[in-house]
Amino acid sequence: MTIHIGVVGTGMIGQDHIRRITDVVTGADVVAVADVDFDRAEEVASGINARALPTGHDVINDSLVDAVVVTSWGPTHAEYVLAAIEAGKYVFCEKPLATTAEDCLRIIEAEQAFGRRLVQVGFMRRYDAGYRSMKRVIDGGEIGSPLVMHCAHRNRTVPESYHSEMAVQDTAVHEIDTVRWLLDDEIVSAQVIKPRKTTKRFEHLQDPQIMLFETASGARIDLEVFVNCQYGYDIQCETVGETGVVRLPDPADVWLRSSAQLRTNVLQGWEQRFAAAFDLEFVEWVASMHDGRLAGPSAWDGYAAAVITDATTEALHSGRVVAVTLKDRPAFYGS
Numbered sequence: 021m022t023i024h025i026g027v028v029g030t031g032m033i034g035q036d037h038i039r040r041i042t043d044v045v046t047g048a049d050v051v052a053v054a055d056v057d058f059d060r061a062e063e064v065a066s067g068i069n070a071r072a073l074p075t076g077h078d079v080i081n082d083s084l085v086d087a088v089v090v091t092s093w094g095p096t097h098a099e100y101v102l103a104a105i106e107a108g109k110y111v112f113c114e115k116p117l118a119t120t121a122e123d124c125l126r127i128i129e130a131e132q133a134f135g136r137r138l139v140q141v142g143f144m145r146r147y148d149a150g151y152r153s154m155k156r157v158i159d160g161g162e163i164g165s166p167l168v169m170h171c172a173h174r175n176r177t178v179p180e181s182y183h184s185e186m187a188v189q190d191t192a193v194h195e196i197d198t199v200r201w202l203l204d205d206e207i208v209s210a211q212v213i214k215p216r217k218t219t220k221r222f223e224h225l226q227d228p229q230i231m232l233f234e235t236a237s238g239a240r241i242d243l244e245v246f247v248n249c250q251y252g253y254d255i256q257c258e259t260v261g262e263t264g265v266v267r268l269p270d271p272a273d274v275w276l277r278s279s280a281q282l283r284t285n286v287l288q289g290w291e292q293r294f295a296a297a298f299d300l301e302f303v304e305w306v307a308s309m310h311d312g313r314l315a316g317p318s319a320w321d322g323y324a325a326a327v328i329t330d331a332t333t334e335a336l337h338s339g340r341v342v343a344v345t346l347k348d349r350p351a352f353y354g355s
């Protein structure tokens with residue numbers, strides 16, 4: 021059986037996900053799309069023999085659509101995810117699940133009222149081969165209890181519209197989810213330290229930032245977010261345990277020995293760095309819908325990320341250590 025998917029938001033990542041559902045994933049196809057830019061939706065639809073519908077709600081409620089992918093702008097996500105739950109359809113929502121913790125809670129309540137999981141959030145790093153190996157090492161006890169994590173999230177550059185809060189909400193949100201998942205531990209406080217700003221980009225932007233997190237078990241995480249590092253897209257992560265250290269591998273490329281130098285390339289964008297992870301994310305999402313049991317990042321993970329990013333944003337402004345206060349995790353979302 022083929023799962024017929026409707027896509028809301030046919031911008032950059034929406035088009036990329038449509039391509040992977042069409043070309044990479046088996047057992048699913050895209051039958052309807054919508055975008056506030058209707059011409060864009062029509063152009064995308066014509067390339068895959070799908071229908072462009074006037075609004076996202078038309079896609080969600082279309083009788084031929086079994087499941088929905090939400091790749092519109094962040095502030096519109098909650099409305100579409102809630103509509104998909106009301107229609108009783110699976111929904112994959114790119115991060116963020118919603119731009120406020122209150123909207124995430126509404127989604128959690130609606131999903132629980134429906135009675136089974138319908139929502140998956142697009143935290144694709146959980147599907148990256150390097151991070152998965154690191155998780156196997158940590159879960160296998162090979163480095164003992166994790167004590168410290170050192171992370172770096174560097175983008176080559178960002179547009180002028182990118183502002184200081186986005187370093188938390190748009191960029192660090194990936195590590196916030198990854199750390200919770202890798203350590204199977206909850207973040208309980210956040211702090212942001214502001215180094216001297218790079219002169220290579222905009223005066224309005226605090227770049228880089230150093231974020232410090234503490235978990236319930238007492239582990240400490242430092243994260244450098246530097247979104248105008250100039251040289252490439254570079255994701256680093258090292259976990260220090262009681263008896264060993266595990267480090268994320270760099271993406272493999274050839275090493276060139278020439279002219280008295282030894283060198284390799286650095287990737288330039290997240291699309292390349294996480295291409296395989298995005299593919300696997302969709303392969304597993306579709307397989308889990310066929311099995312009738314979603315297993316990927318849940319609405320609870322989307323809610324936790326929203327609360328932690330709110331606390332970190334407050335810490336960016338106040339310079340203080342800000343406590344993270346989550347609601348009790350419902351049994352519906354496992355332990």
Ligand SMILES: NC(=O)c1ccc[n+]([C@@H]2O[C@H](COP(=O)([O-])OP(=O)(O)OC[C@H]3O[C@@H](n4cnc5c(N)ncnc54)[C@H](O)[C@@H]3O)[C@@H](O)[C@H]2O)c1
Pocket residue numbers: 028029030031032033034054055056057060076091092093094096114115116142143144290
């Ligand atoms: N997982 C990741 O690493 C990753 C990477 C990039 C983007 N994202 C997320 O994906 C989402 C989209 O990002 P993007 O880079 O593709 O942006 P984009 O601007 O290229 O595309 C968004 C599209 O949504 C459309 N849109 C906006 N409001 C709409 C509405 N109410 N109904 C229907 N369509 C609407 C816009 O016209 C646009 O075509 C964002 O939430 C972003 O955070 C995630």
Ligand SMILES: O[C@H]1[C@H](O)[C@@H](O)[C@H](O)[C@@H](O)[C@H]1O
Pocket residue numbers: 175190191194247290
């Ligand atoms: O939306 C993008 C995306 O999420 C990337 O993975 C991240 O590296 C960027 O900083 C962010 O702006």
